[in-house]
Amino acid sequence: MALAVFVLIALIAVASALGLVLRRNPVHGALFLVLNLFCVAVLYLMLEAEFLAAAQVIIYAGAIMVLFLFAIMVLIPGREELGADPLRWQRLIAVSLGLFLLVEVGFLFRTRLMPAERPSAAPGGIEAVGRRLFTDYLFPFEVTSVLLLAALVGVLVLARRKA
Protein backbone atom coordinates (compact mmCIF):
# COMPACT_ATOMS: atom_id res chain seq x y z
CA MET A 1 0.00 0.00 0.00
CA ALA A 2 2.72 2.45 1.02
CA LEU A 3 4.71 1.40 -2.01
CA ALA A 4 1.77 2.13 -4.32
CA VAL A 5 1.37 5.60 -2.80
CA PHE A 6 5.10 6.20 -3.14
CA VAL A 7 5.15 5.18 -6.80
CA LEU A 8 2.17 7.39 -7.58
CA ILE A 9 3.63 10.41 -5.78
CA ALA A 10 7.06 9.82 -7.32
CA LEU A 11 5.57 9.73 -10.82
CA ILE A 12 3.68 12.97 -10.20
CA ALA A 13 6.83 14.57 -8.77
CA VAL A 14 8.99 13.60 -11.74
CA ALA A 15 6.32 14.62 -14.24
CA SER A 16 5.86 18.03 -12.61
CA ALA A 17 9.62 18.57 -12.48
CA LEU A 18 9.80 17.79 -16.19
CA GLY A 19 6.90 20.18 -16.73
CA LEU A 20 8.87 22.94 -15.01
CA VAL A 21 11.86 22.39 -17.26
CA LEU A 22 10.02 21.79 -20.53
CA ARG A 23 7.16 24.29 -20.52
CA ARG A 24 8.02 27.62 -22.11
CA ASN A 25 5.65 29.71 -20.06
CA PRO A 26 7.24 30.52 -16.67
CA VAL A 27 3.82 30.74 -14.99
CA HIS A 28 3.09 27.14 -15.95
CA GLY A 29 6.55 26.24 -14.67
CA ALA A 30 5.83 27.88 -11.32
CA LEU A 31 2.55 26.00 -10.95
CA PHE A 32 4.28 22.74 -11.83
CA LEU A 33 6.86 23.50 -9.17
CA VAL A 34 4.08 24.01 -6.62
CA LEU A 35 2.76 20.56 -7.50
CA ASN A 36 6.24 19.15 -7.10
CA LEU A 37 6.62 20.77 -3.67
CA PHE A 38 3.33 19.26 -2.54
CA CYS A 39 4.51 15.84 -3.69
CA VAL A 40 7.70 16.23 -1.67
CA ALA A 41 5.57 17.25 1.33
CA VAL A 42 3.61 14.01 1.00
CA LEU A 43 6.89 12.10 0.89
CA TYR A 44 7.96 13.87 4.09
CA LEU A 45 4.74 12.65 5.69
CA MET A 46 5.54 9.11 4.58
CA LEU A 47 9.00 9.50 6.13
CA GLU A 48 7.37 10.54 9.42
CA ALA A 49 8.61 14.12 9.22
CA GLU A 50 5.29 15.81 9.90
CA PHE A 51 6.75 19.16 10.92
CA LEU A 52 8.76 19.40 7.72
CA ALA A 53 5.71 18.53 5.63
CA ALA A 54 3.80 21.40 7.19
CA ALA A 55 6.77 23.75 6.87
CA GLN A 56 7.22 22.69 3.24
CA VAL A 57 3.64 23.63 2.40
CA ILE A 58 3.68 26.87 4.40
CA ILE A 59 7.15 28.18 3.50
CA TYR A 60 7.76 26.82 0.02
CA ALA A 61 4.33 26.54 -1.53
CA GLY A 62 2.90 29.38 0.52
CA ALA A 63 5.59 32.03 0.68
CA ILE A 64 8.35 31.32 -1.81
CA MET A 65 6.15 30.36 -4.74
CA VAL A 66 3.89 33.36 -4.18
CA LEU A 67 7.00 35.51 -4.38
CA PHE A 68 7.97 33.77 -7.60
CA LEU A 69 4.54 34.22 -9.14
CA PHE A 70 4.54 37.89 -8.18
CA ALA A 71 7.92 38.37 -9.84
CA ILE A 72 6.82 36.52 -12.97
CA MET A 73 3.56 38.41 -13.27
CA VAL A 74 5.16 41.80 -12.66
CA LEU A 75 8.24 41.34 -14.77
CA ILE A 76 7.34 39.30 -17.82
CA PRO A 77 3.67 39.44 -18.70
CA GLY A 78 3.43 36.63 -21.19
CA ARG A 79 6.92 37.11 -22.45
CA GLU A 80 8.30 33.68 -23.13
CA GLU A 81 11.50 32.37 -24.51
CA LEU A 82 10.65 33.03 -28.12
CA GLY A 83 12.82 32.90 -31.18
CA ALA A 84 15.46 30.47 -32.18
CA ASP A 85 17.73 29.29 -29.47
CA PRO A 86 21.15 30.80 -30.20
CA LEU A 87 22.85 27.96 -28.37
CA ARG A 88 20.89 24.97 -29.59
CA TRP A 89 23.83 22.59 -29.53
CA GLN A 90 24.30 23.32 -25.85
CA ARG A 91 21.03 21.55 -25.09
CA LEU A 92 22.32 18.21 -26.29
CA ILE A 93 25.44 18.61 -24.20
CA ALA A 94 23.37 19.70 -21.19
CA VAL A 95 21.04 16.72 -21.40
CA SER A 96 23.87 14.24 -21.89
CA LEU A 97 25.78 15.79 -18.98
CA GLY A 98 22.62 15.46 -16.87
CA LEU A 99 22.28 11.78 -17.74
CA PHE A 100 25.94 11.29 -16.91
CA LEU A 101 25.36 12.93 -13.52
CA LEU A 102 22.39 10.64 -12.92
CA VAL A 103 24.52 7.59 -13.64
CA GLU A 104 27.21 8.92 -11.33
CA VAL A 105 24.81 9.58 -8.47
CA GLY A 106 23.16 6.21 -8.98
CA PHE A 107 26.54 4.53 -8.85
CA LEU A 108 27.32 6.42 -5.66
CA PHE A 109 24.09 5.31 -4.02
CA ARG A 110 24.73 1.71 -5.00
CA THR A 111 27.89 1.61 -2.97
CA ARG A 112 27.40 0.75 0.65
CA LEU A 113 27.43 4.15 2.26
CA MET A 114 24.67 3.21 4.68
CA PRO A 115 23.90 0.26 6.91
CA ALA A 116 21.90 -2.41 5.17
CA GLU A 117 18.24 -2.19 4.37
CA ARG A 118 16.73 -2.50 7.78
CA PRO A 119 14.24 -0.03 9.15
CA SER A 120 15.59 1.58 12.27
CA ALA A 121 13.65 3.30 15.03
CA ALA A 122 11.71 6.40 14.11
CA PRO A 123 13.65 9.61 14.73
CA GLY A 124 11.00 10.79 17.15
CA GLY A 125 9.00 13.46 15.41
CA ILE A 126 8.86 17.15 16.08
CA GLU A 127 9.77 16.84 19.74
CA ALA A 128 13.18 15.36 18.99
CA VAL A 129 13.72 17.86 16.17
CA GLY A 130 12.92 20.80 18.42
CA ARG A 131 15.13 19.53 21.21
CA ARG A 132 18.02 19.05 18.81
CA LEU A 133 17.42 22.42 17.22
CA PHE A 134 17.69 24.31 20.49
CA THR A 135 20.59 22.38 21.99
CA ASP A 136 23.14 21.01 19.54
CA TYR A 137 22.16 23.31 16.69
CA LEU A 138 21.56 26.46 18.71
CA PHE A 139 24.38 28.44 17.13
CA PRO A 140 23.39 27.66 13.51
CA PHE A 141 19.83 28.49 14.48
CA GLU A 142 20.91 31.93 15.68
CA VAL A 143 23.02 32.41 12.57
CA THR A 144 19.97 31.83 10.37
CA SER A 145 18.29 34.80 12.05
CA VAL A 146 21.27 36.96 11.10
CA LEU A 147 21.08 35.53 7.57
CA LEU A 148 17.41 36.43 7.26
CA LEU A 149 18.08 39.93 8.56
CA ALA A 150 20.91 40.36 6.05
CA ALA A 151 18.64 39.16 3.24
CA LEU A 152 15.93 41.57 4.34
CA VAL A 153 18.26 44.56 4.36
CA GLY A 154 19.90 43.48 1.11
CA VAL A 155 16.57 43.18 -0.67
CA LEU A 156 15.53 46.62 0.53
CA VAL A 157 18.74 48.12 -0.80
CA LEU A 158 18.53 46.26 -4.12
CA ALA A 159 14.88 46.95 -4.80
CA ARG A 160 14.99 50.64 -3.95
CA ARG A 161 14.48 52.92 -6.90
CA LYS A 162 17.34 55.19 -7.69
CA ALA A 163 16.42 58.56 -6.23
Place this chain on the structure above:
Amino acid sequence: MVPWSYYTALSAVLFVIGVVGVLVRRNPLVIFMSIELMLNAANLAFVAFGRQLGSPDGQVIVFFVMTVAAAEVAVGLAIIVAIFRTRVRVSVDDLTLTRW
Protein backbone atom coordinates in the same frame (compact mmCIF):
# COMPACT_ATOMS: atom_id res chain seq x y z
CA MET B 1 7.42 0.31 4.25
CA VAL B 2 9.19 1.81 1.27
CA PRO B 3 12.95 1.09 1.12
CA TRP B 4 15.02 4.20 1.70
CA SER B 5 16.94 3.65 -1.52
CA TYR B 6 13.75 4.45 -3.45
CA TYR B 7 13.68 7.86 -1.83
CA THR B 8 17.32 8.54 -2.68
CA ALA B 9 16.73 7.38 -6.25
CA LEU B 10 13.79 9.77 -6.61
CA SER B 11 15.90 12.51 -5.05
CA ALA B 12 18.68 11.88 -7.58
CA VAL B 13 16.22 12.01 -10.49
CA LEU B 14 14.69 15.27 -9.29
CA PHE B 15 18.13 16.78 -8.72
CA VAL B 16 19.27 15.88 -12.23
CA ILE B 17 16.10 17.36 -13.74
CA GLY B 18 16.91 20.57 -11.85
CA VAL B 19 20.49 20.55 -13.15
CA VAL B 20 19.30 20.11 -16.73
CA GLY B 21 16.79 22.92 -16.20
CA VAL B 22 19.55 25.29 -15.07
CA LEU B 23 21.69 24.34 -18.07
CA VAL B 24 18.97 24.43 -20.71
CA ARG B 25 16.64 27.30 -19.85
CA ARG B 26 17.42 30.94 -20.55
CA ASN B 27 14.82 32.67 -18.43
CA PRO B 28 16.46 33.64 -15.11
CA LEU B 29 13.23 33.02 -13.20
CA VAL B 30 12.95 29.47 -14.52
CA ILE B 31 16.60 28.89 -13.67
CA PHE B 32 15.83 30.02 -10.14
CA MET B 33 12.92 27.63 -9.91
CA SER B 34 15.17 24.80 -11.11
CA ILE B 35 17.55 25.65 -8.27
CA GLU B 36 14.63 25.35 -5.87
CA LEU B 37 13.93 21.94 -7.37
CA MET B 38 17.52 20.87 -6.68
CA LEU B 39 17.33 22.13 -3.09
CA ASN B 40 14.16 20.13 -2.60
CA ALA B 41 15.73 17.00 -3.98
CA ALA B 42 18.62 17.40 -1.55
CA ASN B 43 16.15 17.93 1.28
CA LEU B 44 14.36 14.72 0.39
CA ALA B 45 17.65 12.82 0.52
CA PHE B 46 18.42 14.40 3.92
CA VAL B 47 15.08 13.32 5.38
CA ALA B 48 15.36 9.82 3.91
CA PHE B 49 18.87 9.33 5.33
CA GLY B 50 17.79 10.73 8.69
CA ARG B 51 14.85 8.33 8.77
CA GLN B 52 17.09 5.42 7.94
CA LEU B 53 19.61 6.34 10.64
CA GLY B 54 16.87 7.02 13.18
CA SER B 55 18.26 10.48 13.86
CA PRO B 56 16.46 13.85 13.81
CA ASP B 57 19.57 15.61 12.46
CA GLY B 58 18.41 15.23 8.86
CA GLN B 59 15.19 17.10 9.59
CA VAL B 60 17.07 19.85 11.45
CA ILE B 61 19.34 20.39 8.45
CA VAL B 62 16.35 20.51 6.12
CA PHE B 63 14.97 23.25 8.34
CA PHE B 64 18.16 25.25 7.79
CA VAL B 65 18.09 24.60 4.06
CA MET B 66 14.56 25.99 3.90
CA THR B 67 15.70 29.16 5.66
CA VAL B 68 18.61 29.61 3.30
CA ALA B 69 16.34 28.97 0.32
CA ALA B 70 13.94 31.68 1.49
CA ALA B 71 16.77 34.20 1.87
CA GLU B 72 18.24 33.17 -1.48
CA VAL B 73 14.94 33.60 -3.31
CA ALA B 74 14.35 37.04 -1.82
CA VAL B 75 17.79 38.34 -2.76
CA GLY B 76 17.81 36.63 -6.15
CA LEU B 77 14.44 38.00 -7.17
CA ALA B 78 15.51 41.48 -6.05
CA ILE B 79 18.57 41.22 -8.28
CA ILE B 80 16.44 40.04 -11.21
CA VAL B 81 14.02 42.92 -10.66
CA ALA B 82 16.94 45.36 -10.65
CA ILE B 83 18.23 43.87 -13.91
CA PHE B 84 14.80 43.97 -15.53
CA ARG B 85 14.51 47.67 -14.81
CA THR B 86 17.41 48.46 -17.10
CA ARG B 87 16.82 45.92 -19.85
CA VAL B 88 13.96 44.98 -22.09
CA ARG B 89 14.94 41.52 -23.15
CA VAL B 90 15.27 38.87 -20.51
CA SER B 91 17.75 36.15 -21.14
CA VAL B 92 20.73 35.09 -19.12
CA ASP B 93 22.74 35.03 -22.36
CA ASP B 94 22.53 38.83 -22.44
CA LEU B 95 23.87 39.27 -18.94
CA THR B 96 27.53 39.34 -19.76
CA LEU B 97 28.43 42.43 -17.72
CA THR B 98 30.37 40.58 -15.07
CA ARG B 99 31.58 37.84 -17.35
CA TRP B 100 35.27 37.49 -17.78
